[in-house]
Amino acid sequence: MYLQLMIINKSGGLVYNQDLSPQAAQLDSNDWLRIGSTFHSLHEIARSIPPGRSSGIVALETSSFALRCLETITGIKFVLTAERGTQVLEPVLRMVYELYSDYVLKNPFHDLEMPIRCRLFTEHVTELFESFHTTGTNANARHQFFTRLR
Amino acid sequence: MVLYSLHVFDRSGRCLFDREWNGPRRDDGSGEHPRLVFGMLHSLGEVSNKLAPRGRAPDGHITVRTDSYALHAFEALSGYRFVLLADAEFKGDPRAVLFHVYAQLWVECVVKSPVQDPTSGGRVGSPLFEQQLDKYVGGLDGGAATKT
Numbered sequence: 673m674y675l676q677l678m679i680i681n682k683s684g685g686l687v688y689n690q691d692l693s694p695q696a697a698q699l700d701s702n703d704w705l706r707i708g709s710t711f712h713s714l715h716e717i718a719r720s721i722p723p724g725r726s727s728g729i730v731a732l733e734t735s736s737f738a739l740r741c742l743e744t745i746t747g748i749k750f751v752l753t754a755e756r757g758t759q760v761l762e763p764v765l766r767m768v769y770e771l772y773s774d775y776v777l778k779n780p781f782h783d784l785e786m787p788i789r790c791r792l793f794t795e796h797v798t799e800l801f802e803s804f805h806t807t808g809t810n811a812n813a814r815h816q817f818f819t820r821l822r
Numbered sequence: 823m824v825l826y827s828l829h830v831f832d833r834s835g836r837c838l839f840d841r842e843w844n845g846p847r848r849d850d851g852s853g854e855h856p857r858l859v860f861g862m863l864h865s866l867g868e869v870s871n872k873l874a875p876r877g878r879a880p881d882g883h884i885t886v887r888t889d890s891y892a893l894h895a896f897e898a899l900s901g902y903r904f905v906l907l908a909d910a911e912f913k914g915d916p917r918a919v920l921f922h923v924y925a926q927l928w929v930e931c932v933v934k935s936p937v938q939d940p941t942s943g944g945r946v947g948s949p950l951f952e953q954q955l956d957k958y959v960g961g962l963d964g965g966a967a968t969k970t
Contacts, residue, residue: 675875695875703872710869717862721855721907722826722891723846731887734870736878753873 674801675737675753677768678704681785682747684712688788692801695755711751715741740765748772764804771796825959826891826907830928833901835860836943841952843959859905862886863895883917896920902928902940914962927954 675696679688686708691698699707715728728749732739738758742750742765750765750772775793776782782790830839837856863884870884886893887910894906894916904920931951932938938948 676873693875695877697873697875699872707869707872710865714862714865714869717858718886718888718893721859721862721893722888724890726891727889729886730889731885732866732870733885733887734874735881735883736874737870739873755875 673755673758673805674764675755677797677801678708678711678749678751679768679772679788680708680712680749680751683785684709685785687786688793690794690797696753711741712749715743715749742766742769744769760804764800767800768797771800824909824912825962826909828907828923828955828959829856829859829903829905830946831856831860831903831905832940832943834943835864838902838940838943838946839951841955859893859907860903863893863903863905867897883920885916892916894920896924898924904928919962922958923955927951927958930954 673695674692676692677688677690678686681687686705689704689708711729718729719726728743729741731741733756736756737753738756738761739751739753740761741752742762744750750768752761752765752768754761771793772788775796776788776790777784779790779792782788824844826845827840827842829837832838835857837853837860840856863886866884866886871880874880882897882899884895886895890910892908892910892912894908894912895903896917897903902924904924906916906920906923908916928951931954932940932946932948935948935950938946940946
Protein backbone atom coordinates (compact mmCIF):
# COMPACT_ATOMS: atom_id res chain seq x y z
CA MET A 673 0.00 0.00 0.00
CA TYR A 674 0.96 3.66 -0.07
CA LEU A 675 3.82 4.79 2.10
CA GLN A 676 4.53 8.50 1.79
CA LEU A 677 3.48 11.59 -0.11
CA MET A 678 5.81 14.54 -0.73
CA ILE A 679 5.26 17.79 -2.54
CA ILE A 680 8.34 19.70 -3.73
CA ASN A 681 8.22 23.24 -5.05
CA LYS A 682 10.03 24.38 -8.15
CA SER A 683 13.14 25.46 -6.25
CA GLY A 684 13.51 22.05 -4.66
CA GLY A 685 12.12 22.90 -1.24
CA LEU A 686 9.81 20.45 0.43
CA VAL A 687 6.40 22.06 1.00
CA TYR A 688 4.39 19.07 2.16
CA ASN A 689 4.94 15.53 3.36
CA GLN A 690 2.66 12.97 4.90
CA ASP A 691 3.10 9.40 6.12
CA LEU A 692 0.36 7.22 4.67
CA SER A 693 1.09 3.97 6.45
CA PRO A 694 2.66 2.71 9.68
CA GLN A 695 5.16 0.78 7.50
CA ALA A 696 6.58 4.04 6.21
CA ALA A 697 10.14 4.94 7.17
CA GLN A 698 10.18 7.11 10.28
CA LEU A 699 12.26 10.19 9.54
CA ASP A 700 12.51 13.56 11.21
CA SER A 701 11.65 16.82 9.48
CA ASN A 702 15.26 17.63 8.63
CA ASP A 703 15.63 14.28 6.88
CA TRP A 704 12.50 15.04 4.89
CA LEU A 705 13.81 18.42 3.80
CA ARG A 706 17.06 16.81 2.74
CA ILE A 707 15.30 14.06 0.82
CA GLY A 708 13.09 16.63 -0.90
CA SER A 709 15.96 18.74 -2.17
CA THR A 710 18.13 15.74 -3.05
CA PHE A 711 15.32 14.25 -5.07
CA HIS A 712 14.77 17.56 -6.81
CA SER A 713 18.43 17.70 -7.89
CA LEU A 714 18.48 14.08 -9.02
CA HIS A 715 15.26 14.65 -10.93
CA GLU A 716 17.07 17.38 -12.86
CA ILE A 717 20.28 15.40 -13.35
CA ALA A 718 18.29 12.54 -14.85
CA ARG A 719 17.39 14.86 -17.73
CA SER A 720 21.01 15.08 -18.88
CA ILE A 721 21.74 11.36 -19.00
CA PRO A 722 20.48 10.74 -22.55
CA PRO A 723 21.64 12.84 -25.52
CA GLY A 724 18.17 13.99 -26.50
CA ARG A 725 15.45 15.64 -24.46
CA SER A 726 14.12 13.80 -21.48
CA SER A 727 11.77 14.49 -18.64
CA GLY A 728 13.04 14.19 -15.11
CA ILE A 729 12.60 11.06 -13.02
CA VAL A 730 9.13 9.64 -13.45
CA ALA A 731 9.54 6.39 -11.56
CA LEU A 732 12.01 4.67 -9.28
CA GLU A 733 11.81 1.00 -8.38
CA THR A 734 13.76 -0.95 -5.79
CA SER A 735 13.10 -4.36 -4.28
CA SER A 736 11.25 -2.86 -1.32
CA PHE A 737 9.25 0.06 -2.73
CA ALA A 738 8.20 1.97 -5.83
CA LEU A 739 8.20 5.73 -6.28
CA ARG A 740 6.30 7.85 -8.78
CA CYS A 741 6.75 11.53 -9.50
CA LEU A 742 4.33 13.83 -11.25
CA GLU A 743 5.89 17.09 -12.38
CA THR A 744 3.38 19.74 -13.38
CA ILE A 745 4.13 22.40 -15.98
CA THR A 746 4.48 24.91 -13.15
CA GLY A 747 7.44 22.92 -11.82
CA ILE A 748 5.84 21.49 -8.73
CA LYS A 749 6.53 17.79 -8.06
CA PHE A 750 4.15 15.36 -6.42
CA VAL A 751 6.07 12.31 -5.21
CA LEU A 752 4.42 9.15 -3.94
CA THR A 753 6.12 6.07 -2.52
CA ALA A 754 4.33 2.76 -2.19
CA GLU A 755 5.06 -0.88 -1.49
CA ARG A 756 5.90 -3.05 -4.50
CA GLY A 757 2.77 -4.43 -6.12
CA THR A 758 0.55 -1.45 -5.37
CA GLN A 759 -1.65 -1.16 -8.42
CA VAL A 760 -2.72 2.42 -8.72
CA LEU A 761 -0.02 5.07 -8.67
CA GLU A 762 -0.15 7.72 -11.42
CA PRO A 763 -3.91 8.34 -11.13
CA VAL A 764 -3.50 8.84 -7.39
CA LEU A 765 -0.93 11.55 -8.03
CA ARG A 766 -3.37 13.27 -10.35
CA MET A 767 -6.04 13.15 -7.65
CA VAL A 768 -3.64 14.74 -5.18
CA TYR A 769 -2.85 17.41 -7.78
CA GLU A 770 -6.56 18.13 -8.08
CA LEU A 771 -6.89 18.43 -4.32
CA TYR A 772 -3.87 20.75 -4.33
CA SER A 773 -5.49 22.98 -6.98
CA ASP A 774 -8.76 23.10 -5.06
CA TYR A 775 -7.61 23.45 -1.45
CA VAL A 776 -4.16 25.00 -1.65
CA LEU A 777 -4.04 27.23 -4.72
CA LYS A 778 -7.51 28.60 -4.11
CA ASN A 779 -6.75 29.28 -0.47
CA PRO A 780 -6.25 33.07 -0.24
CA PHE A 781 -3.94 32.70 2.77
CA HIS A 782 -1.54 30.32 1.10
CA ASP A 783 1.73 31.75 -0.23
CA LEU A 784 2.92 30.05 -3.37
CA GLU A 785 6.03 27.91 -2.99
CA MET A 786 5.77 28.08 0.81
CA PRO A 787 5.08 25.10 3.08
CA ILE A 788 1.48 24.00 2.79
CA ARG A 789 -0.53 24.58 5.94
CA CYS A 790 -4.07 24.19 4.65
CA ARG A 791 -6.27 22.14 6.94
CA LEU A 792 -8.78 21.28 4.21
CA PHE A 793 -6.00 19.96 1.97
CA THR A 794 -4.59 17.73 4.71
CA GLU A 795 -8.07 16.48 5.60
CA HIS A 796 -8.93 15.62 2.01
CA VAL A 797 -5.62 13.91 1.35
CA THR A 798 -5.98 11.82 4.51
CA GLU A 799 -9.53 10.94 3.52
CA LEU A 800 -8.41 9.98 0.01
CA PHE A 801 -5.76 7.57 1.21
CA GLU A 802 -7.99 6.17 3.93
CA SER A 803 -10.59 5.41 1.29
CA PHE A 804 -7.98 3.41 -0.65
CA HIS A 805 -7.04 1.44 2.40
CA THR A 806 -10.62 0.60 3.31
CA THR A 807 -12.09 -0.06 -0.13
CA GLY A 808 -8.85 -1.41 -1.58
CA THR A 809 -10.00 -1.08 -5.16
CA ASN A 810 -9.33 1.47 -7.83
CA ALA A 811 -12.91 1.80 -9.07
CA ASN A 812 -14.43 2.52 -5.68
CA ALA A 813 -11.82 5.06 -4.75
CA ARG A 814 -12.16 6.94 -8.01
CA HIS A 815 -15.93 7.00 -7.65
CA GLN A 816 -15.70 8.29 -4.11
CA PHE A 817 -13.17 10.89 -5.12
CA PHE A 818 -15.30 12.34 -7.85
CA THR A 819 -18.54 12.22 -5.91
CA ARG A 820 -17.08 14.39 -3.16
CA LEU A 821 -17.64 17.37 -5.45
CA ARG A 822 -21.41 16.91 -5.50
CA MET B 823 13.39 -3.41 -26.50
CA VAL B 824 16.58 -1.52 -27.18
CA LEU B 825 19.69 -1.49 -25.03
CA TYR B 826 21.73 1.69 -25.26
CA SER B 827 24.72 1.20 -23.03
CA LEU B 828 26.37 -0.67 -20.21
CA HIS B 829 28.75 0.79 -17.63
CA VAL B 830 30.72 -1.05 -14.96
CA PHE B 831 31.93 0.91 -11.92
CA ASP B 832 34.04 -0.12 -9.00
CA ARG B 833 33.31 0.68 -5.39
CA SER B 834 34.91 4.13 -5.60
CA GLY B 835 32.96 5.16 -8.66
CA ARG B 836 35.71 4.69 -11.23
CA CYS B 837 34.35 3.56 -14.57
CA LEU B 838 36.03 0.27 -15.41
CA PHE B 839 34.17 -0.45 -18.59
CA ASP B 840 31.54 1.03 -20.86
CA ARG B 841 30.02 0.09 -24.15
CA GLU B 842 27.31 1.65 -26.30
CA TRP B 843 24.98 0.20 -28.87
CA ASN B 844 22.09 1.36 -31.02
CA GLY B 845 21.98 5.07 -31.21
CA PRO B 846 23.85 8.35 -31.05
CA ARG B 847 26.97 8.31 -28.88
CA ARG B 848 26.27 9.64 -25.45
CA ASP B 849 29.75 9.63 -24.08
CA ASP B 850 31.90 12.43 -25.47
CA GLY B 851 35.04 10.80 -24.13
CA SER B 852 35.70 13.33 -21.41
CA GLY B 853 34.61 10.98 -18.66
CA GLU B 854 31.86 13.35 -17.62
CA HIS B 855 29.01 11.10 -18.60
CA PRO B 856 30.02 8.02 -16.55
CA ARG B 857 30.69 10.27 -13.55
CA LEU B 858 27.22 11.76 -13.88
CA VAL B 859 25.64 8.33 -14.10
CA PHE B 860 27.55 7.05 -11.09
CA GLY B 861 26.86 10.15 -9.03
CA MET B 862 23.16 10.05 -9.75
CA LEU B 863 22.91 6.35 -8.89
CA HIS B 864 24.92 6.70 -5.73
CA SER B 865 22.69 9.49 -4.44
CA LEU B 866 19.53 7.70 -5.50
CA GLY B 867 20.72 4.66 -3.58
CA GLU B 868 21.12 6.77 -0.45
CA VAL B 869 17.66 8.31 -0.88
CA SER B 870 16.13 4.85 -1.44
CA ASN B 871 17.69 3.51 1.72
CA LYS B 872 16.14 6.36 3.66
CA LEU B 873 12.72 5.97 2.06
CA ALA B 874 12.53 2.19 2.20
CA PRO B 875 9.88 0.77 4.51
CA ARG B 876 11.16 -0.97 7.58
CA GLY B 877 11.98 -4.62 7.51
CA ARG B 878 12.98 -4.99 3.87
CA ALA B 879 16.59 -5.51 2.95
CA PRO B 880 17.73 -4.07 -0.39
CA ASP B 881 18.82 -6.60 -3.00
CA GLY B 882 21.15 -4.32 -4.92
CA HIS B 883 18.82 -3.60 -7.84
CA ILE B 884 17.37 -0.21 -8.68
CA THR B 885 15.52 1.09 -11.73
CA VAL B 886 15.03 4.74 -12.68
CA ARG B 887 12.60 5.71 -15.42
CA THR B 888 11.93 8.92 -17.30
CA ASP B 889 9.67 9.44 -20.28
CA SER B 890 12.43 8.49 -22.73
CA TYR B 891 14.71 5.95 -21.05
CA ALA B 892 15.09 3.47 -18.22
CA LEU B 893 18.27 3.07 -16.21
CA HIS B 894 18.76 -0.25 -14.44
CA ALA B 895 21.55 -0.73 -11.93
CA PHE B 896 22.80 -3.67 -9.93
CA GLU B 897 25.31 -3.37 -7.14
CA ALA B 898 27.04 -6.58 -6.18
CA LEU B 899 28.12 -7.15 -2.57
CA SER B 900 31.72 -6.68 -3.69
CA GLY B 901 30.90 -3.13 -4.71
CA TYR B 902 30.91 -3.52 -8.50
CA ARG B 903 28.04 -1.62 -10.08
CA PHE B 904 26.57 -2.63 -13.41
CA VAL B 905 24.45 0.02 -15.08
CA LEU B 906 22.26 -0.59 -18.09
CA LEU B 907 20.65 2.20 -20.06
CA ALA B 908 17.71 1.05 -22.16
CA ASP B 909 14.68 2.52 -23.83
CA ALA B 910 11.56 3.14 -21.82
CA GLU B 911 9.76 0.06 -23.13
CA PHE B 912 12.38 -2.48 -22.14
CA LYS B 913 10.46 -5.73 -22.13
CA GLY B 914 13.09 -8.09 -20.88
CA ASP B 915 13.94 -8.66 -17.24
CA PRO B 916 16.68 -6.13 -16.49
CA ARG B 917 17.56 -7.85 -13.21
CA ALA B 918 18.27 -11.11 -14.98
CA VAL B 919 20.27 -9.32 -17.67
CA LEU B 920 22.42 -7.43 -15.19
CA PHE B 921 22.96 -10.45 -13.01
CA HIS B 922 23.99 -12.49 -16.01
CA VAL B 923 26.47 -9.80 -17.08
CA TYR B 924 27.91 -9.82 -13.58
CA ALA B 925 27.95 -13.52 -12.75
CA GLN B 926 28.47 -15.17 -16.11
CA LEU B 927 30.43 -12.53 -17.99
CA TRP B 928 32.28 -10.17 -15.66
CA VAL B 929 33.25 -12.72 -13.01
CA GLU B 930 34.13 -15.39 -15.56
CA CYS B 931 36.02 -13.24 -18.07
CA VAL B 932 37.53 -10.48 -15.97
CA VAL B 933 37.71 -11.37 -12.30
CA LYS B 934 38.92 -14.91 -12.93
CA SER B 935 41.33 -13.86 -15.64
CA PRO B 936 45.00 -13.88 -14.56
CA VAL B 937 45.85 -11.00 -16.89
CA GLN B 938 43.05 -8.62 -15.89
CA ASP B 939 43.10 -6.57 -12.73
CA PRO B 940 39.76 -4.86 -12.16
CA THR B 941 40.94 -3.58 -8.79
CA SER B 942 43.55 -1.29 -10.33
CA GLY B 943 40.93 1.32 -11.17
CA GLY B 944 41.92 1.59 -14.80
CA ARG B 945 39.74 0.74 -17.71
CA VAL B 946 39.44 -2.99 -18.24
CA GLY B 947 40.41 -4.06 -21.73
CA SER B 948 39.26 -7.60 -22.07
CA PRO B 949 38.47 -8.66 -25.64
CA LEU B 950 36.88 -11.85 -24.33
CA PHE B 951 34.49 -9.95 -22.08
CA GLU B 952 33.59 -7.52 -24.87
CA GLN B 953 32.98 -10.33 -27.31
CA GLN B 954 30.83 -12.31 -24.87
CA LEU B 955 28.92 -9.17 -23.93
CA ASP B 956 28.18 -8.24 -27.54
CA LYS B 957 27.05 -11.77 -28.20
CA TYR B 958 24.75 -11.77 -25.18
CA VAL B 959 23.30 -8.35 -25.93
CA GLY B 960 22.88 -9.28 -29.58
CA GLY B 961 20.87 -12.28 -28.49
CA LEU B 962 18.63 -10.16 -26.27
CA ASP B 963 17.94 -7.48 -28.80
CA GLY B 964 16.87 -10.01 -31.34
CA GLY B 965 20.10 -9.52 -33.23
CA ALA B 966 19.68 -5.80 -33.73
CA ALA B 967 22.58 -4.63 -31.57
CA THR B 968 25.16 -2.67 -33.47
CA LYS B 969 28.16 -1.21 -31.71
CA THR B 970 28.09 2.57 -31.86
